[in-house]
Amino acid sequence: MIEPGKTYVVMGLLDADSIAWVIGRRLRELGGRVVFTVQNERIKSIFLDRSDRRIPPQELATLDLRYCDVMDDAQIVQLFEQTGPVAGVVHSIAYANPRTCLGEEFHTDALEDIRQSYHISCVSFARVARHARSVMADGGALVTLTFDTSRVYPYYNWMGVHKAALEALVRALARRHGRDLIRVNAVSAGPLHSRAASKIPGFNRLHRIWRSVSPLPWDVEADKIEVANMVAFLLGPYSRKVTGQVIHVDGGASVVAGTLMPWEQWQYPTALTDDPHEDHEGPVLRI
Numbered sequence: 001m002i003e004p005g006k007t008y009v010v011m012g013l014l015d016a017d018s019i020a021w022v023i024g025r026r027l028r029e030l031g032g033r034v035v036f037t038v039q040n041e042r043i044k045s046i047f048l049d050r051s052d053r054r055i056p057p058q059e060l061a062t063l064d065l066r067y068c069d070v071m072d073d074a075q076i077v078q079l080f081e082q083t084g085p086v087a088g089v090v091h092s093i094a095y096a097n098p099r100t101c102l103g104e105e106f107h108t109d110a111l112e113d114i115r116q117s118y119h120i121s122c123v124s125f126a127r128v129a130r131h132a133r134s135v136m137a138d139g140g141a142l143v144t145l146t147f148d149t150s151r152v153y154p155y156y157n158w159m160g161v162h163k164a165a166l167e168a169l170v171r172a173l174a175r176r177h178g179r180d181l182i183r184v185n186a187v188s189a190g191p192l193h194s195r196a197a198s199k200i201p202g203f204n205r206l207h208r209i210w211r212s213v214s215p216l217p218w219d220v221e222a223d224k225i226e227v228a229n230m231v232a233f234l235l236g237p238y239s240r241k242v243t244g245q246v247i248h249v250d251g252g253a254s255v256v257a258g259t260l261m262p263w264e265q266w267q268y269p270t271a272l273t274d275d276p277h278e279d280h281e282g283p284v285l286r287i
Protein backbone atom coordinates (compact mmCIF):
# COMPACT_ATOMS: atom_id res chain seq x y z
CA MET A 1 0.00 0.00 0.00
CA ILE A 2 2.84 2.40 0.82
CA GLU A 3 6.41 2.25 -0.38
CA PRO A 4 8.42 0.22 2.13
CA GLY A 5 11.58 1.91 3.34
CA LYS A 6 10.33 5.43 2.59
CA THR A 7 9.76 8.06 5.26
CA TYR A 8 6.28 9.13 6.35
CA VAL A 9 5.73 11.96 8.84
CA VAL A 10 2.69 11.48 11.08
CA MET A 11 1.79 14.68 12.89
CA GLY A 12 -0.47 14.85 15.95
CA LEU A 13 0.48 12.01 18.28
CA LEU A 14 -0.92 12.56 21.76
CA ASP A 15 -1.47 9.14 23.30
CA ALA A 16 -2.48 5.57 22.53
CA ASP A 17 -6.00 6.74 21.64
CA SER A 18 -4.77 9.13 18.94
CA ILE A 19 -5.73 8.34 15.38
CA ALA A 20 -2.12 9.35 14.60
CA TRP A 21 -0.90 6.45 16.71
CA VAL A 22 -2.96 3.87 14.82
CA ILE A 23 -1.93 5.39 11.48
CA GLY A 24 1.76 5.48 12.39
CA ARG A 25 1.71 1.94 13.70
CA ARG A 26 0.02 0.72 10.52
CA LEU A 27 2.58 2.52 8.34
CA ARG A 28 5.37 0.90 10.34
CA GLU A 29 3.75 -2.53 9.86
CA LEU A 30 3.65 -1.85 6.12
CA GLY A 31 7.38 -1.18 6.11
CA GLY A 32 7.45 2.61 6.25
CA ARG A 33 9.91 4.60 8.31
CA VAL A 34 7.69 6.76 10.49
CA VAL A 35 8.54 10.10 12.07
CA PHE A 36 5.88 11.06 14.62
CA THR A 37 5.37 14.61 15.83
CA VAL A 38 4.12 15.54 19.28
CA GLN A 39 3.08 19.11 20.05
CA ASN A 40 5.73 19.67 22.76
CA GLU A 41 7.70 17.96 25.50
CA ARG A 42 5.13 18.74 28.18
CA ILE A 43 2.34 17.07 26.19
CA LYS A 44 4.58 14.06 25.69
CA SER A 45 5.27 13.66 29.39
CA ILE A 46 1.64 14.19 30.42
CA PHE A 47 -0.03 11.99 27.80
CA LEU A 48 2.28 9.82 25.72
CA ASP A 49 4.59 8.67 28.50
CA ARG A 50 1.53 7.62 30.49
CA SER A 51 0.14 5.49 27.67
CA ASP A 52 2.60 2.89 28.91
CA ARG A 53 0.15 0.04 29.25
CA ARG A 54 -1.04 0.33 25.65
CA ILE A 55 2.25 1.57 24.19
CA PRO A 56 4.80 -0.61 25.95
CA PRO A 57 7.95 1.34 26.99
CA GLN A 58 10.06 -0.90 24.73
CA GLU A 59 7.92 0.14 21.74
CA LEU A 60 7.87 3.81 22.83
CA ALA A 61 11.67 3.77 22.91
CA THR A 62 11.79 2.71 19.24
CA LEU A 63 9.66 5.62 17.99
CA ASP A 64 11.22 8.47 16.05
CA LEU A 65 9.55 11.37 17.89
CA ARG A 66 9.94 15.07 17.12
CA TYR A 67 8.28 18.10 18.65
CA CYS A 68 6.29 20.46 16.46
CA ASP A 69 3.80 23.07 17.57
CA VAL A 70 2.07 24.10 14.34
CA MET A 71 1.29 27.56 15.73
CA ASP A 72 5.01 28.26 15.36
CA ASP A 73 6.04 28.27 11.71
CA ALA A 74 9.72 28.00 12.64
CA GLN A 75 9.07 24.60 14.21
CA ILE A 76 7.49 23.30 10.99
CA VAL A 77 10.49 24.55 9.02
CA GLN A 78 12.85 22.92 11.50
CA LEU A 79 10.95 19.62 11.37
CA PHE A 80 11.40 19.22 7.63
CA GLU A 81 15.02 20.32 7.81
CA GLN A 82 15.63 17.25 9.97
CA THR A 83 13.57 14.49 8.33
CA GLY A 84 15.47 13.94 5.09
CA PRO A 85 13.43 13.00 1.98
CA VAL A 86 9.78 12.31 2.77
CA ALA A 87 7.19 10.34 0.75
CA GLY A 88 4.13 11.40 2.72
CA VAL A 89 2.83 13.53 5.56
CA VAL A 90 -0.26 12.90 7.68
CA HIS A 91 -1.78 15.93 9.42
CA SER A 92 -3.84 14.58 12.32
CA ILE A 93 -4.15 17.82 14.26
CA ALA A 94 -7.06 19.90 15.50
CA TYR A 95 -7.91 22.06 18.48
CA ALA A 96 -10.77 24.30 19.62
CA ASN A 97 -11.24 25.71 23.09
CA PRO A 98 -14.20 23.66 24.37
CA ARG A 99 -15.40 26.51 26.59
CA THR A 100 -15.79 29.00 23.75
CA CYS A 101 -15.66 27.35 20.33
CA LEU A 102 -17.69 24.21 21.15
CA GLY A 103 -20.82 23.68 23.22
CA GLU A 104 -24.48 24.55 23.41
CA GLU A 105 -24.13 28.17 22.20
CA PHE A 106 -22.64 28.73 18.77
CA HIS A 107 -21.91 32.42 19.22
CA THR A 108 -18.85 33.49 21.18
CA ASP A 109 -16.99 36.76 21.65
CA ALA A 110 -13.70 34.88 22.07
CA LEU A 111 -12.43 35.85 18.63
CA GLU A 112 -8.85 34.99 19.50
CA ASP A 113 -9.96 31.42 20.30
CA ILE A 114 -11.68 31.18 16.90
CA ARG A 115 -8.51 32.43 15.21
CA GLN A 116 -6.36 29.97 17.15
CA SER A 117 -8.65 27.05 16.32
CA TYR A 118 -8.69 28.03 12.64
CA HIS A 119 -4.91 28.28 12.57
CA ILE A 120 -4.30 24.91 14.28
CA SER A 121 -7.11 22.94 12.62
CA CYS A 122 -6.93 24.35 9.09
CA VAL A 123 -4.21 26.87 8.22
CA SER A 124 -1.49 24.65 9.69
CA PHE A 125 -2.12 22.07 6.94
CA ALA A 126 -1.16 24.72 4.37
CA ARG A 127 1.95 25.61 6.37
CA VAL A 128 2.90 21.92 6.50
CA ALA A 129 2.41 21.63 2.72
CA ARG A 130 4.49 24.77 2.19
CA HIS A 131 7.47 23.43 4.11
CA ALA A 132 7.18 19.70 3.40
CA ARG A 133 7.52 20.44 -0.31
CA SER A 134 11.25 20.99 0.12
CA VAL A 135 11.72 17.34 1.18
CA MET A 136 9.35 15.90 -1.44
CA ALA A 137 11.43 16.53 -4.53
CA ASP A 138 10.13 13.30 -6.14
CA GLY A 139 6.51 14.10 -5.28
CA GLY A 140 4.46 12.43 -2.57
CA ALA A 141 1.22 12.70 -0.68
CA LEU A 142 -0.33 14.80 2.07
CA VAL A 143 -3.35 13.55 4.00
CA THR A 144 -5.42 15.31 6.65
CA LEU A 145 -8.32 14.18 8.85
CA THR A 146 -11.76 15.74 8.75
CA PHE A 147 -15.27 15.08 10.05
CA ASP A 148 -18.50 15.18 8.03
CA THR A 149 -19.13 18.75 6.86
CA SER A 150 -22.25 17.98 4.81
CA ARG A 151 -24.44 18.42 7.89
CA VAL A 152 -24.39 20.66 10.96
CA TYR A 153 -23.82 18.90 14.28
CA PRO A 154 -24.73 20.26 17.69
CA TYR A 155 -21.80 21.32 19.93
CA TYR A 156 -19.27 21.01 17.07
CA ASN A 157 -19.78 24.71 16.23
CA TRP A 158 -16.55 26.37 15.12
CA MET A 159 -14.73 23.10 14.57
CA GLY A 160 -17.36 22.23 11.98
CA VAL A 161 -16.71 25.56 10.25
CA HIS A 162 -12.94 24.98 10.34
CA LYS A 163 -13.30 21.43 8.99
CA ALA A 164 -15.29 22.81 6.05
CA ALA A 165 -12.47 25.29 5.44
CA LEU A 166 -9.94 22.46 5.73
CA GLU A 167 -11.74 20.52 3.00
CA ALA A 168 -11.68 23.59 0.76
CA LEU A 169 -7.99 23.92 1.56
CA VAL A 170 -7.42 20.31 0.46
CA ARG A 171 -8.80 21.22 -2.97
CA ALA A 172 -6.76 24.42 -3.17
CA LEU A 173 -3.56 22.61 -2.20
CA ALA A 174 -4.30 19.81 -4.68
CA ARG A 175 -4.48 22.41 -7.44
CA ARG A 176 -1.32 24.15 -6.26
CA HIS A 177 0.83 21.05 -5.77
CA GLY A 178 -0.13 18.96 -8.80
CA ARG A 179 2.86 20.48 -10.57
CA ASP A 180 5.08 19.16 -7.76
CA LEU A 181 3.51 15.67 -8.14
CA ILE A 182 2.30 16.06 -4.57
CA ARG A 183 -1.22 14.76 -3.99
CA VAL A 184 -3.42 16.25 -1.28
CA ASN A 185 -6.44 14.46 0.19
CA ALA A 186 -8.53 14.15 3.35
CA VAL A 187 -10.10 11.22 5.15
CA SER A 188 -13.45 12.03 6.72
CA ALA A 189 -13.71 9.64 9.65
CA GLY A 190 -16.78 8.66 11.63
CA PRO A 191 -16.64 9.30 15.39
CA LEU A 192 -13.67 7.65 17.10
CA HIS A 193 -12.68 7.49 20.73
CA SER A 194 -9.82 9.94 21.42
CA ARG A 195 -8.86 12.74 23.76
CA ALA A 196 -9.81 15.43 21.21
CA ALA A 197 -13.23 13.81 20.78
CA SER A 198 -13.74 13.55 24.54
CA LYS A 199 -13.31 17.34 24.82
CA ILE A 200 -16.31 17.96 22.57
CA PRO A 201 -19.38 18.10 24.85
CA GLY A 202 -21.74 15.26 23.97
CA PHE A 203 -19.51 14.12 21.12
CA ASN A 204 -18.82 10.72 22.63
CA ARG A 205 -22.38 9.68 22.15
CA LEU A 206 -22.21 10.49 18.45
CA HIS A 207 -21.18 6.91 17.86
CA ARG A 208 -24.47 5.79 19.38
CA ILE A 209 -26.28 7.93 16.84
CA TRP A 210 -23.91 6.62 14.16
CA ARG A 211 -25.41 3.20 14.70
CA SER A 212 -28.76 4.48 13.53
CA VAL A 213 -27.42 6.17 10.39
CA SER A 214 -24.49 4.02 9.29
CA PRO A 215 -25.38 1.15 6.92
CA LEU A 216 -22.17 -0.65 7.93
CA PRO A 217 -21.44 -1.38 11.58
CA TRP A 218 -19.28 1.30 13.20
CA ASP A 219 -16.93 0.84 16.15
CA VAL A 220 -15.30 3.90 17.76
CA GLU A 221 -12.22 1.94 18.74
CA ALA A 222 -11.75 -0.91 16.28
CA ASP A 223 -12.49 1.17 13.18
CA LYS A 224 -9.48 3.46 13.69
CA ILE A 225 -7.58 0.83 11.74
CA GLU A 226 -9.98 1.26 8.80
CA VAL A 227 -9.19 4.98 8.81
CA ALA A 228 -5.48 4.15 8.97
CA ASN A 229 -5.81 1.77 6.01
CA MET A 230 -7.43 4.50 3.92
CA VAL A 231 -4.67 6.93 4.90
CA ALA A 232 -2.10 4.33 3.83
CA PHE A 233 -3.92 3.93 0.50
CA LEU A 234 -3.88 7.70 -0.07
CA LEU A 235 -0.19 7.88 0.80
CA GLY A 236 0.77 5.05 -1.53
CA PRO A 237 1.09 4.32 -5.25
CA TYR A 238 -2.41 2.78 -5.70
CA SER A 239 -3.92 6.27 -5.40
CA ARG A 240 -1.46 7.92 -7.79
CA LYS A 241 -4.21 9.80 -9.67
CA VAL A 242 -6.30 10.77 -6.66
CA THR A 243 -5.98 14.32 -5.39
CA GLY A 244 -8.20 17.02 -3.91
CA GLN A 245 -10.62 14.42 -2.52
CA VAL A 246 -12.39 13.90 0.77
CA ILE A 247 -12.81 10.15 1.23
CA HIS A 248 -15.38 9.11 3.82
CA VAL A 249 -14.48 6.24 6.11
CA ASP A 250 -17.61 6.44 8.22
CA GLY A 251 -19.59 3.27 7.55
CA GLY A 252 -21.58 5.16 4.94
CA ALA A 253 -23.35 7.41 7.47
CA SER A 254 -22.69 10.57 5.46
CA VAL A 255 -24.84 9.45 2.51
CA VAL A 256 -27.88 8.31 4.46
CA ALA A 257 -30.94 10.55 4.59
CA GLY A 258 -32.65 10.45 7.96
CA THR A 259 -32.12 7.33 10.04
CA LEU A 260 -32.03 3.73 8.90
CA MET A 261 -35.24 1.74 9.07
CA PRO A 262 -35.22 -0.93 11.79
CA TRP A 263 -34.83 -3.69 9.21
CA GLU A 264 -31.86 -1.90 7.60
CA GLN A 265 -29.82 -1.72 10.79
CA TRP A 266 -26.87 -3.91 11.66
CA GLN A 267 -27.72 -6.00 14.70
CA TYR A 268 -25.10 -4.97 17.24
CA PRO A 269 -24.25 -7.75 19.67
CA THR A 270 -24.41 -5.43 22.71
CA ALA A 271 -27.24 -3.15 23.77
CA LEU A 272 -26.63 0.53 23.02
CA THR A 273 -26.62 1.37 26.72
CA ASP A 274 -23.76 -1.06 27.39
CA ASP A 275 -21.34 1.03 25.42
CA PRO A 276 -18.33 1.88 27.64
CA HIS A 277 -17.52 5.02 25.65
CA GLU A 278 -20.88 6.62 26.12
CA ASP A 279 -20.95 10.03 27.74
CA HIS A 280 -23.78 9.93 30.25
CA GLU A 281 -23.94 13.68 30.72
CA GLY A 282 -25.73 16.21 28.58
CA PRO A 283 -28.54 15.89 26.08
CA VAL A 284 -28.53 13.18 23.42
CA LEU A 285 -27.36 14.36 20.02
CA ARG A 286 -29.82 13.99 17.17
CA ILE A 287 -28.54 14.01 13.63
Ligand SMILES: NC(=O)c1ccc[n+]([C@@H]2O[C@H](COP(=O)([O-])OP(=O)(O)OC[C@H]3O[C@@H](n4cnc5c(N)ncnc54)[C@H](O)[C@@H]3O)[C@@H](O)[C@H]2O)c1
Binding pocket: 012, 013, 014, 015, 017, 018, 019, 020, 038, 039, 043, 068, 069, 070, 071, 091, 092, 093, 094, 095, 120, 145, 146, 147, 188, 189, 190, 191, 192, 193, 194, 195, 196, 197
Ligand atom coordinates in the same frame (compact mmCIF):
# COMPACT_ATOMS: atom_id res chain seq x y z
N1 LIG B 1 -11.88 11.41 17.03
C1 LIG B 1 -12.82 11.59 16.10
O1 LIG B 1 -13.99 11.21 16.25
C2 LIG B 1 -12.44 12.23 14.79
C3 LIG B 1 -13.31 12.08 13.69
C4 LIG B 1 -12.97 12.70 12.49
C5 LIG B 1 -11.79 13.43 12.40
N2 LIG B 1 -10.98 13.54 13.50
C6 LIG B 1 -9.76 14.34 13.36
O2 LIG B 1 -8.64 13.52 13.54
C7 LIG B 1 -7.53 14.33 13.95
C8 LIG B 1 -6.85 13.71 15.15
O3 LIG B 1 -7.69 13.76 16.27
P1 LIG B 1 -7.80 12.57 17.34
O4 LIG B 1 -9.24 12.24 17.43
O5 LIG B 1 -6.81 11.53 17.07
O6 LIG B 1 -7.47 13.32 18.72
P2 LIG B 1 -6.06 13.58 19.48
O7 LIG B 1 -6.41 14.46 20.64
O8 LIG B 1 -5.40 12.31 19.78
O9 LIG B 1 -5.22 14.38 18.40
C9 LIG B 1 -5.27 15.77 18.23
C10 LIG B 1 -3.82 16.23 18.14
O10 LIG B 1 -3.74 17.61 17.78
C11 LIG B 1 -2.59 18.08 18.44
N3 LIG B 1 -2.49 19.54 18.49
C12 LIG B 1 -3.38 20.43 19.01
N4 LIG B 1 -2.86 21.68 18.93
C13 LIG B 1 -1.63 21.57 18.33
C14 LIG B 1 -0.61 22.49 17.97
N5 LIG B 1 -0.71 23.81 18.23
N6 LIG B 1 0.52 22.02 17.39
C15 LIG B 1 0.66 20.69 17.13
N7 LIG B 1 -0.27 19.75 17.45
C16 LIG B 1 -1.40 20.19 18.05
C17 LIG B 1 -2.70 17.47 19.84
O11 LIG B 1 -1.49 17.57 20.56
C18 LIG B 1 -3.08 16.05 19.47
O12 LIG B 1 -1.91 15.29 19.28
C19 LIG B 1 -8.11 15.73 14.21
O13 LIG B 1 -7.94 16.52 13.06
C20 LIG B 1 -9.58 15.43 14.41
O14 LIG B 1 -10.41 16.55 14.15
C21 LIG B 1 -11.28 12.96 14.67
